[in-house]
Amino acid sequence: MTAQPIPPITLPPIRNPQQEKEWLQVALQKWLNQEFIPEQVNETIAQRAAQIFVRQRLEGENDLGSLVIAIVTEMQAFDFTESFFSEFAVANAVSELILDSLGFDHCCGQG
Template sequence: MTEPIPPITLPPSQNPELEGEWLKQRLQGWLDAEFIPEAVNQNIAERAAQIFVRQRMEGENDLGSLVIAIVTEMQAFDFSKSFYGEFAIANAVSDLLLESLGIDKCCGQ
């Protein structure tokens, strides 16, 4: 039988605003590098960071719950001027956070 993947818990936030600024910069860099730099990438990164900061300020530390919150709330964002959607953004945020924790996101390791 396969074993469930254990949840990934972020350390409690000491400075959610600083985390949000880090995430905004990293996410915008990823967005710009993945396809082409677009003006809307800044808005996407800013909105995702706002959601992340609010969730962290409310005490959310579970990575899965953070990703679901970003997917859910980014559904209201107008992606019509972008190559991306809410799932791509939430997955990118997850990858960036895993990388920051030193967790290899490849192959379930």
């Protein structure tokens, strides 16, 4: 059996940027708080990641892989010293939350 590459996941065009940003920020902060312990910095991390995500979407980026890379790249400037997380953990969490919201099985990339 040959391994097949996972096809790219393209999100539908953004319709309500503010709603998408608020949903992602709340969902990500909840995820961060549940992974370890609730920390004040989690709110800032979630806010920043949601801001990057929505700005990229408004600029026309709908490929989930490219959105994750953009979050990793831009979050590298964030000071994670007060957090248990890194830019990679945050970007992966965003990807999982988006996949969950779309009904994808993120283990295999299938709907």
